Structures are given as structure tokens and as C-alpha cells.
Amino acid sequence: MDNTKRYERLRERYRNGDLDRRTFLGLIGAAGAAFGLHTPFAGMARAQGVSQVRFDGWGGVVSEAFRQHAFDPYTEATGITVVDGTFAGADEYLAQVRASQEGEYNIAHLSGVFDYARYVGFDLDVPLNIDNIPNMQYVMPRLIEPYRLVTPDHLSAVPYNYGTTGIAYNRAHISDEEAREKGASLLIDDAYQGKIGGWSDWRTRVWYGALQTGQDPNNIEDMEAVWDAIRTHRDLALKYWASGAELMSLLAEEEIVVTEAWSGRVYALQEQGHDIGYIDPPNGFGWQECLFVIKGSPVEACEELLDFMLAPETSIAVAEGQNYPPALDPQKVDLGDKIPTLPAFDPSGTLSGLTFANPEYWNGNEAEWSEMFGRVQRGF
Amino acid sequence: MSIEAREARQPWILLSPALTAVTLLLFVPLMFIVVYSFWLRSAVGADTMGFHIDNWQRALTDPFYRYILWNTLKIAAITTVLCALLGYPAAYFIARSRGNKLVLLVLLMLPFWISYIIRTMSWINILGTSGALNSALMSLGITSEPIRMLYNEYTVILGLVHFLLPFMVLNVFVSLDGIDTNLEDAANSLGATKWQAFTEVTLPLSLPGLAAGALLCFVLAAGTYITPLILGGPRDAMFANLVYEAIITQLNWPMGSALSLLLLFVLGLLVLVYNRYLGMSQLTKGLG
Numbered sequence: 001m002d003n004t005k006r007y008e009r010l011r012e013r014y015r016n017g018d019l020d021r022r023t024f025l026g027l028i029g030a031a032g033a034a035f036g037l038h039t040p041f042a043g044m045a046r047a048q049g050v051s052q053v054r055f056d057g058w059g060g061v062v063s064e065a066f067r068q069h070a071f072d073p074y075t076e077a078t079g080i081t082v083v084d085g086t087f088a089g090a091d092e093y094l095a096q097v098r099a100s101q102e103g104e105y106n107i108a109h110l111s112g113v114f115d116y117a118r119y120v121g122f123d124l125d126v127p128l129n130i131d132n133i134p135n136m137q138y139v140m141p142r143l144i145e146p147y148r149l150v151t152p153d154h155l156s157a158v159p160y161n162y163g164t165t166g167i168a169y170n171r172a173h174i175s176d177e178e179a180r181e182k183g184a185s186l187l188i189d190d191a192y193q194g195k196i197g198g199w200s201d202w203r204t205r206v207w208y209g210a211l212q213t214g215q216d217p218n219n220i221e222d223m224e225a226v227w228d229a230i231r232t233h234r235d236l237a238l239k240y241w242a243s244g245a246e247l248m249s250l251l252a253e254e255e256i257v258v259t260e261a262w263s264g265r266v267y268a269l270q271e272q273g274h275d276i277g278y279i280d281p282p283n284g285f286g287w288q289e290c291l292f293v294i295k296g297s298p299v300e301a302c303e304e305l306l307d308f309m310l311a312p313e314t315s316i317a318v319a320e321g322q323n324y325p326p327a328l329d330p331q332k333v334d335l336g337d338k339i340p341t342l343p344a345f346d347p348s349g350t351l352s353g354l355t356f357a358n359p360e361y362w363n364g365n366e367a368e369w370s371e372m373f374g375r376v377q378r379g380f
Numbered sequence: 381m382s383i384e385a386r387e388a389r390q391p392w393i394l395l396s397p398a399l400t401a402v403t404l405l406l407f408v409p410l411m412f413i414v415v416y417s418f419w420l421r422s423a424v425g426a427d428t429m430g431f432h433i434d435n436w437q438r439a440l441t442d443p444f445y446r447y448i449l450w451n452t453l454k455i456a457a458i459t460t461v462l463c464a465l466l467g468y469p470a471a472y473f474i475a476r477s478r479g480n481k482l483v484l485l486v487l488l489m490l491p492f493w494i495s496y497i498i499r500t501m502s503w504i505n506i507l508g509t510s511g512a513l514n515s516a517l518m519s520l521g522i523t524s525e526p527i528r529m530l531y532n533e534y535t536v537i538l539g540l541v542h543f544l545l546p547f548m549v550l551n552v553f554v555s556l557d558g559i560d561t562n563l564e565d566a567a568n569s570l571g572a573t574k575w576q577a578f579t580e581v582t583l584p585l586s587l588p589g590l591a592a593g594a595l596l597c598f599v600l601a602a603g604t605y606i607t608p609l610i611l612g613g614p615r616d617a618m619f620a621n622l623v624y625e626a627i628i629t630q631l632n633w634p635m636g637s638a639l640s641l642l643l644l645f646v647l648g649l650l651v652l653v654y655n656r657y658l659g660m661s662q663l664t665k666g667l668g
Contacts, residue, residue, distance in 0.1 A: 091628045098631075118631075122426065194528060198614075202629070234614045239531045242609065255509050255530070367421065370630045374622065375444050379615050 050298040052081040053305055056093060057109035059086035061321035069314035074305050082305065088243070090115055098122060102296030107305065109160065112288035113146045114203070116157055117359040119292060125156035126295045132303035133158060135310035140329045142351045143288050150359055157290035158306050159327035161319060164344040164354065165204055165285040168251060168261035171275040179258075183281035184211035186258055188229060193236045197250050197259030200240035202373035203362060204260055205230050207285050217283060218358040230376050240377070251276055260285075263343035264323035278343055286344070286354030288327065417637035427634055435638035445622070445639065449646065452619040455533070456601035459540040463597045464590060466541065467548030471589075474549070475556035485553075488546050500539045500610050504530065531613040539607040544600055548593035555589020556582070588658055595654050599647050619643050 055071070057063060063084055071082040087093040090111055097105050097119075110116070119125055130136050136158060143159035167186060169179050173195070179186055187196060187208060198205065209226035210217040212233075220226055238256055241247045244265045250256045252274055266278040280286075291309060293302045308314065312333050315326035320338050328335065329349040339345060346353060417435055420428040439445050474484045491499060506512050507529040514526040529535065559582060567577035605620035620643065626636035654660075 089628070091631070094631065095628055200614075237614050238528070240614045249504070253508055253510050367630070367632070371632070374625050374630070377614055378444070378448065378617050380444055380447075 050080055050301040052083055053298065053301050054083040054085060054104070054106045055109075055305070056085040056087055056105060056107070058322075062109070062318055065317040065321045066309065066314070069317045070305070070308040070311070074308040077308075078301070078304060080301055080305075094118065094122075097124065097294060103298075104296075105294050106297035107302055108292050108294065110157070110290055110292045112143070112157070112159055112162075112290040113357055113359045114362065116147055116290060116292065117150045117363045119294070120150055120156065121363065124295045125151060125154075126293050126297065126299060127154035128156060128158075128293060128299065128303055128306075130155060132300065133307045133310065135307050135312075138312065138328045138333050139310070140327055140349050140351060142349075143327050146288075146356060146359060147290075157292040158310060160289050160291050160309070160315070161322070161324040161326050162286065162288040162344065162351070162354070163263045163324040164280050165199070165207075165260050165262055165287065166266075166278055166280040166343070167284075168259055168266045168269075169277050169279075170251065170254060170257040171277050172254075173257040174277070176277050176279075179277055179279050183279070184208055187260065188212055188232045188236060189258075190236060192258055194238050195255075195257045196233070196237045197247070197256035198233055198237050198240050199247070199260055200242050200377070202370045203357070204285065205233070205373055206369055207357070208233070208260060211281060211283055217285070217355070218361055227372065227376055230373070234377060234379075267323040267343055280344070280354075283355045286351070286356045288356070289324075413637045413641060416634050417641055419634040421630075421632040421634050435635045438635070439638045439642050445619075445642075448617060448622055449619050449642070451617075452602050452643075453646075455537060455540070455618060456598045459537055459544060459601040460594050460597045462537070462541045463544050463548040464594060467545055467593065468552055468590065470545075471549045471552035471556055474553050476561075488549055491546060496543060497606060497610070499542065500607055503535065503539055503542070503611060507535065531611065531616075533612070533616055535611040536608045536616055536618075539611045540601050540604065543604075543607065544597040547596045547600065551593030551596065552586060552589045555586040555592075559585045591654065591658050595651065598650065602647055603643065 055066070057066065063086065067082075067084060071084065075081055087096070087108075093108060093110075094115070097108075110119070139159055143162065144155070147155055147157060147159075167179060167184070169186065173192075174186070182189060186192075187198065189196075198208075206220075206226060207217045209229040210220050212229040213222065213225040215221060215226070239250060241250055241259070244262060247259065247261055248265055248269055251259065251261070251269060252272070261278065263278065263280075266276055269276045270278075291306055293299065293306070310328075312328060315328050316336055316339065319326040319342070320336070323342055325339055325342050325345045326335065330340070330345075330347050331349045340347060344354070416427075418431050418433070420430070420432050420434060422428055470488075474481060474488070477484060504511065508514070509526040509528070509530075513529070514523075517523045518526065563581050563585075564574075564577045567581050568574065572580065602618070603620055605618060605624050608616045608618050608621055619639070623636050623640045623643065626632045626639055630636075
């Protein structure tokens with residue numbers, strides 16, 4: 001890379017807001033001094049370019065698929081190393097990012113709507129040049145729309161996969177007919193007292209509280225009724241689970257016979273031979289995940305990596321690994337044999353059957369509802 | 381420089397790395413938390429800086445926080461009493477055993493080689509519906525259906541006792557090991573029964589170790605959040621869980637800071653009371 005190119009990259013990062021003015025001028029000065037003096041200090045000039053990009057995700061099979069199909073080919077093509085980190089939860093990760101220096105974290109596999117809006121709220125977004133990500137052409141437009149509502153003039157992420165939080169039930173105790181008939185109310189059926197589970201996530205609790213009281217989760221009018229439904233569920237539940245592994249353990253060990261569950265995790269249980277049924281009740285909770293580029297990251301390098309990650313072979317391998325359908329439009333890309341069998345998969349590519357959370361509505365109520373749920377959970 | 385002046389400076393020079401570490405890693409972060417506790421959380425976006433007492437007002441006056449704090453202290457107290465009741469005989473046995481004392485102490489330390497989380501989760505395999513205990517009860521024909529034993533306050537206390545018992549045993553052992561056994565013999569020769577010799581001589585002399593173990597168990601139990609998360613039901617929470625939720629789930633760092641400082645003050649007060657009546661030397665002896 002010649003010095004002109006280095007300067008152009010640096011200027012681009014400055015214009016994109018990745019570098020503040022002081023750092024930009026400091027780096028120009030350092031580069032000039034290094035060039036003029038030809039001393040060992042030349043190495044201090046960061047205008048030399050990007051040597052690594054950090055990616056943080058859920059680990060496990062997803063990480064392995066990314067490593068094999070995206071990270072290694074990317075490193076081979078660009079010479080840039082991908083540092084692969086994992087996190088246990090999106091909330092915990094956001095706390096880490098907020099406490100970090102700009103540029104420390106680059107790309108993260110996050111909740112597509114809630115986290116996107118939250119990161120924008122904390123001024124952690126960065127404008128991406130979509131022209132640098134050709135594989136975006138295969139992504140379903142329906143999955144991009146929610147981001148445009150939050151940041152109308154730019155995107156700071158690309159959609160990556162989607163799924164649902166529906167109702168999982170043990171067929172030895174609950175029939176498919178009963179599950180379909182009762183829907184969300186199955187979770188507050190006192191016939192299953194002490195055998196009911198639930199995710200300890202306030203959004204899911206409120207969403208299902210809305211369904212159990214016959215309300216639109218994106219426009220709740222009687223919040224007291226929702227809290228009462230959550231209290232009822234709390235009193236009937238054996239355990240609030242906090243992770244996918246705990247969910248699978250509780251269902252597999254028959255500690256609980258019904259709970260909300262993530263579609264991909266239920267598919268994994270079914271693959272293991274457990275007789276677990278799964279339904280998405282009317283207005284069931286649809287969600288998507290994205291690859292978010294965090295402010296302060298080397299944008300061009302990240303865009304190139306996103307393109308590798310969105311490539312059909314990578315997307316399909318990751319989707320088959322984590323059991324959630326990819327964001328790619330099945331009308332444009334052949335997704336293979338397994339993906340069409342996954343729960344929540346929509347062959348039309350319109351996702352018209354799924355209800356997604358309105359980020360503006362939910363994030364606007366986050367402060368009040370998340371705290372209130374903490375109280376309700378403890379018996380208040 | 382005189383020899384006296386040099387000798388006076390020497391301890392400070394030797395202590396300076398430790399003091400620097402404590403200042404940078406404990407005192408400075410603590411000050412950050414103190415400052416944060418007076419900020420305000422914005423609905424979305426950055427926190428509002430300034431000097432606001434709202435978080436403290438809520439932490440001190442809201443019955444919800446008082447209830448959880450009281451429940452936390454109650455669970456910690458029950459755990460401490462159980463640790464004392466179970467730990468004292470074990471420590472006595474080790475202290476009075478001949479020859480195999482070292483082996484017993486190594487066995488006591490063995491659980492520390494396994495992660496606390498793994499040890500806590502192991503109770504799920506023991507007490508679960510299809511766990512070892514239920515399987516044994518059903519295969520012996522004692523029960524026809526699994527008994528629900530997990531995910532309640534009792535299992536939280538059980539998990540805490542499992543975690544903290546070695547701390548109690550070690551402290552009591554250190555205390556008992558330092559007592560001259562001739563004192564018991566002397567009491568016996570003066571007509572005291574074995575039980576009287578124990579209650580009148582050994583037990584009073586070992587009380588400082590018991591108190592040090594109790595303090596450690598209480599403070600560690602009151603500050604835990606993993607055990608109720610893994611072994612508790614929907615309602616079971618301790619104060620540290622509220623701090624975790626405020627900071628991680630609700631992203632309300634100012635409120636989380638105020639809550640964590642409140643817990644620190646309460647437990648700090650307990651340590652001060654202990655120090656006033658028993659002194660910290662027994663505690664460091666137990667830890668050593």
C-alpha cells in the first residue's frame with residue numbers, strides 16, 4: 001500500500017466519524033514525522049492501515065462456521081486478522097462496549113431491532129457504505145426496514161438471521177391440539193403449575209403478557225392487565241431460565257413441560273430425539289439478528305468482512321449450525337435442504353407471517369418496564 | 381539520612397507496590413462508583429451527569445429494596461448458622477485427629493479446585509426431577525413420583541452452605557489447632573466431664589475462630605448472586621442480583637452503583653462491629 005492510499009484511508013475514517021479531529025491530526029503528524037525521520041518511531045503511525053478486526057458473537061458452532069467460511073478466507077484475501085470473541089448475553093456485551101475505548105470492539109452479532117436502536121441511542125453507530133457489501137443484494141428487504149426506521153439516512157448493520165420465540169411443550173404431557181387451542185394461555189394454565197418455565201427476559205414476559213390478555217404487543221393499552229398476567233405466570237412457574245443451554249436442560253430433563261422457547265433451540269432438542277412440540281401463537285414473537293459495526297471501527301475493513309459473512313455459503317453454514325434461517329431471500333438464493341425445515345422459516349421471503357417488535361415503542365418503555373419486571377418477578 | 385529515618389521509611393517503600401495496586405484497582409474504581417451513584421439514567425442514551433440524590437433516595441426509602449436487602453441478610457444469617465453447626469464438628473475432628481491431619485486438610489481444600497459455578501450446578505443433577513436422589517428414591521420404591529426439590533429458597537441456602545462450609549471449617553480449625561490440649565486434660569483431672577471440658581474450656585477459646593468464619597461466611601453469602609440465579613425460583617433473589625440487573629439488564633449504572641454501595645456500607649458496618657469487639661487479627665490468621 002502506498003502512502004497516498006494510507007492517507008486516503010485515514011481521511012476516510014476521519015470523515016466517517018471513526019477518528020476525532022485530534023487523533024486524525026496527531027496521526028498525520030506522526031506519519032509525517034515517521035516519514036521524515038525514518039526512525040523506529042515510524043511504527044507508531046497508525047496510518048499504516050488495519051491489521052485486525054474484532055468480531056464478537058455467541059460462540060460455539062456459529063463461531064466455527066464463521067471461522068471456516070468467512071474469517072479464514074477474509075484473512076487470506078486481505079491479510080487482516082479476525083479476532084473472534086464471544087459474549088454470554090447482549091446486555092452484558094453492551095455494558096462492556098460502553099466501558100471500552102472506541103475501536104476496541106468492531107463487529108457484533110446482535111439482536112437486530114432492540115440492540116440496533118439501543119446502540120444508536122448510545123451513539124455507537126457508524127454509517128456503512130452498502131456499495132462495499134455486494135452480498136446485501138440477497139438480503140430480504142423486510143429485514144432491512146426496521147433499521148431504516150431507526151437510522152433513515154444510513155445503516156450501521158446488516159441483517160443476518162431470524163427466528164421466533166414461540167411455545168415449546170412436551171408432547172408426553174401436552175398434545176399438539178391442546179397447544180394450538182390454548183396458545184399463549186398455555187403458559188398460565190394452572191393445570192401445569194410447577195411445570196411451567198419462562199425466559200427471565202422482561203421483553204418476552206411483557207410480550208406474552210400482552211398475548212395472554214388479548215392485546216397487541218406493539219400497542220399495549222392495559223399495562224396493569226399485562227403485569228397481572230406476568231404475576232400469574234410467575235406464581236405457576238418453576239423456573240425462569242436465563243440461557244439457551246438452561247432452557248434445553250429444563251425441557252430435556254422434564255423439569256418443565258411448557259415454556260416459551262427459541263425456535264432454533266427447540267429444533268436442536270427435536271434433532272436429539274426429544275418429543276418437544278413448538279408453535280408460534282398468533283402475534284408470536286418474531287426477531288432478527290444483525291452484524292452491527294460499532295463506532296470507531298475500521299469501516300472499510302469491516303464492510304469487506306461483512307460481505308464475506310453474508311456470502312451464501314457462509315450464511316447457510318451458520319444457519320445450519322445454529323438452526324435459525326438466514327437473512328437471505330429464498331427467492332434469490334438456493335438455501336439447501338435443511339434450512340426450509342427449520343421452525344420460523346418463510347419460503348416466500350416476505351416474512352409476512354411474523355410479528356416483529358417496534359423498536360421505538362419497546363425501547364421507549366424499556367426503562368420503566370424492565371425495572372417494573374424486576375419488582376414483579378420478586379413478588380411485588 | 382539517619383538510621384532511624386531510613387528505618388521509618390523502609391516499610392513504606394516495601395508497601396508502596398501493594399498500596400499503589402490497592403489505590404489503582406480498588407480505591408479509584410470505588411470513587412468512580414461513588415460519582416456514578418449521583419448521576420441519573422436517561423431513558424435512552426448517555427447518563428445525565430451531576431449531583432443528584434434521587435438514586436440514593438430510592439435505594440434508602442423504596443420498600444422493594446428494603447425487602448430484598450432484609451431477605452439477603454436473612455439468607456446470609458441462616459447460611460452462616462448452618463455453616464457453624466456443620467463446620468465446627470468437622471474442624472474439631474480434623475484438629476484432634478492424629479497423623480492424617482494434612483490429608484484431611486487437603487480433602488477440605490479439594491472443592492476449591494472445581495469452579496464454584498460447576499459445584500453449584502451439580503445440585504441440579506442431584507436434586508432434579510430425574511436427578512440422583514429422585515432416581516434412588518423411586519428405584520427403592522420409597523416414592524412413586526419425583527419429589528420437587530429444586531428452585532426454591534432452601535436450595536439457594538443449600539448451595540451457599542456447600543460453597544461456604546470450607547471457609548468456616550478452616551477458620552475454626554486454625555483456632556482449635558492453637559489451643560493447648562493439656563488444658564482439656566487439666567480440666568478433666570480437676571473433675572470436669574469431657575463435655576464440661578469442651579463447653580467450659582475448648583469452646584470459649586475457639587470462639588474467635590468461629591466468629592471469623594461466621595464473618596467470612598456472612599459477607600460472602602450476602603454478596604452472592606450466582607447461587608440464587610442457578611438454584612432459585614422466579615422470586616428468589618438476593619441484593620447482588622438487583623445490582624446485576626440494574627447494571628447489565630436495565631443499563632442503569634447510576635442506580636446499580638447506589639445499590640452496590642448500599643450493600644457495601646451494610647457489610648462494611650458489620651466488619652466494623654466485628655473489628656470493634658474481636659479485632660481483625662483472628663480473621664487474617666484464619667485466612668493464612
